Amino acid sequence: MKITEKDVRYVAELANLSLTDAEVQKFQADLDEILGYVERLNEIDTAGVEPMAQVLYAAGGKDTWRADREVPPIGAEIALANAPQPGAGYFKVPKVIER
């Protein structure tokens, strides 16, 4: 196997994702299989090819910026309406810095 358990745990750490031991095992096998399949991209010659980050097509010269006009914001009350723990006009989270 190319992908190790350590790799899976490291990537889960980067992604802020807690995984059960069973999930770690499953994703180790899945990632190994899928990345193994993806290896075939190395067969195709891409020397001198510009990477395509976005769909490109011929477009007019007009830029796509919208007018710089004031728009009323939705306001704190509405913005906080879906928060699991709002408080005093803010999103509350567990303490970040220990004293």
Added chain:
Amino acid sequence: MDIPSLTIGQIRDGLLARRFSAVELARESLRFAEAHNSATNAYLRFSPERALGAAAHVDEKIARGEDPGPLAAVPVAVKDVIVTKNVVTTCGSKLLANYVPPYDATAIVRLEKAGALILGKTNCDEFAMGSSTENSAFGPVRNPLAPDRVPGGSSGGSAAAVAQGTAVLALGSDTGGSIRQPASFCGIVGVTPTYGRVSRYGLTAFASSLDHIGPMARSAGEAAVLLQAIAGRDPMDATSAEAPVPDYTESMHGNVQGLKLGLPREYLKDLTSETGDLISAAVATLRKLGCDIREINLPATDYAVGCYYIIATAEASSNLARYDGVRYTSRSAASGTLSEMYRNTRGEGFGAECKRRIMLGTYVLSAGYYDAYYLKAQKVRALIARDFARAFAEVDAIVAPVSPFPAFRLGEKIDDPLAMYLSDIYTITGSLAGIPCMSVPCGCTAAGLPVGMQILANHFDEPTMFRLADAFERARAN
């Protein structure tokens, strides 16, 4: 009125002749859809207040002698990844089970402006990640034509609603085939417009360089009317195109005689025999209509699945970072520290497929792998787009299958992610290139499972695509 077979034209005629009111139609449609939902689980939620409010508005316009709009009182089902103000929008995820959006997607605003009734929100794979709608946190959708089979995905609920007749039209979203594949599995029309043709403002982001909103309907003509209503530049989406929107309905009436069509060799080799036979028969029909059909090559096709699952998962891992237990989602009870809150909220909240894609996307973007995977995939994407650009120098449109096989059984592929990914092979190429593509029904297998033919056209050439689809539909009806 016969709810499951209603057309946009019948609704308009009935309203203007005062045979029924928009409010009556809305009530009947809601009653019918609610009564039949247990057969498919297509809808996650109905929005009666919204539909009845819009219907009352249509009735007032008619009473005042005003034009009630091109979609007056037409019931539309909306995939639950498209936000609707004050109507819960879950994205098929447990994390957003109670999320009430504070705004409407631009497509929703435009639909209601055209007179449409938003009937409800449809089930889908979690955050639109899947090809079967089995990845919904709210249970799978059943194919209305074969209840032991999937409706396709990820817009499976929208496809099932239109096929079942519980909505006349639906909005789906497509990142790698999520409109066309379920349309083909359910025997309806599904359109992925040119990238940028329809504003994505209010479409929950999955892979931003690939995401589209598009129409699902029972005919090409009705899909065109829906696209007309939602297409065009939107200042709220910087990627929406400035290009003028042509009259799609007008463009359908042209002749297809002499239209040059490409048949890509790479798309015809892995078909189940029945799908292959139906596509061959469809090509024969197009030839009879006078189309000039020639075989073409799209040599980068073999690399499309690998390319797509790098780019789409990389973008997804970034887009899904926002579901962290702070602003919109539920929060894990095990949130002692900030880090635990993030990890446990996401670990408990996301389903297996989302986790798999977050893991893959994070891996391919991680230090030391970026060039080997992500950059390489972006270069392969350029080659796939170049294949199409070269093809459209020779032909007016391309015809191909949508899927290598018809609807599969529930559970058949859910434990084999790579097999599931490979089922998208013929739809992800068009998504990567950003060209308009659609699925049109072209017949059924002996077991009664629908098969779709795909039509692909050049950027912004939806008119040619619709013209061909409409001519094909009429030829099949005769």
